[in-house]
Amino acid sequence: MSREFGLLKEIDINQEQTWLNKLFITLDIDWAHDEVIEYVADKLIAQQTKATWFVTHPTPMLEKLNSCPLFELGIHPNFNKLLQSNTEKGATISEVLDNLLTLVDAPLSFRSHSITQSTEIINAAYGKGMKYESNTFIPIVSNIEVRPYQHTSGMIQLPYVWEDDVHFLNDWNYEDMYQKVINQHGLVIIDFHPIHIFLNTEHNDRYEACRGYYQDVHILNSKRNLGVGTSTIFERFINLEKKKA
């Protein structure tokens, strides 16, 4: 089994060969510690695997990610605070986006934290030059073959089909799901969180046990799962033979 890997920004909805049956790895950074981000980046680089990163915060790691041609940097705006009348991430949709646009130069892709979506968010993001939104989760177990489509604003919509935390919250089997993803046709976008790769999370209890310590790499190290987990399936994907375009 081999797959061609892609970046979201490479997708052209008028040219099927830019997305059909490729595998797109995306990563929601979710304020992960620098060493956690670097751990994941180094694994991807070692296997020469492309990935689209959704950035949440300033970190020296952005320079490393940005300088690697395997990677695309998109943004991961958090609108939850706004919905709670908390202006910590910005007082308006536009400000939440602008705060991340100071970190990533002219990003083309975004996914909201908690996949918050609205017409106003799409219009604001499109107005700021973004072309791709990946905010719709269509679980692979629904057996729906996904394809990119265009929102009336012009934004290209890129649904994703698998996510690490949804996997362990549903207690799915890693080998079964690996096979399902690599045999999935159409648009195949999967989503990881660096913290779950680092912890090799297999159950939400492991992640919750680290609450309060997500910025303490020594404690995170001591809490890693040594069995089968998120890192196991991540390694399987990045070790797939890379088909050339």
Ligand SMILES: [Zn+2]
């Ligand atoms: Zn998130």
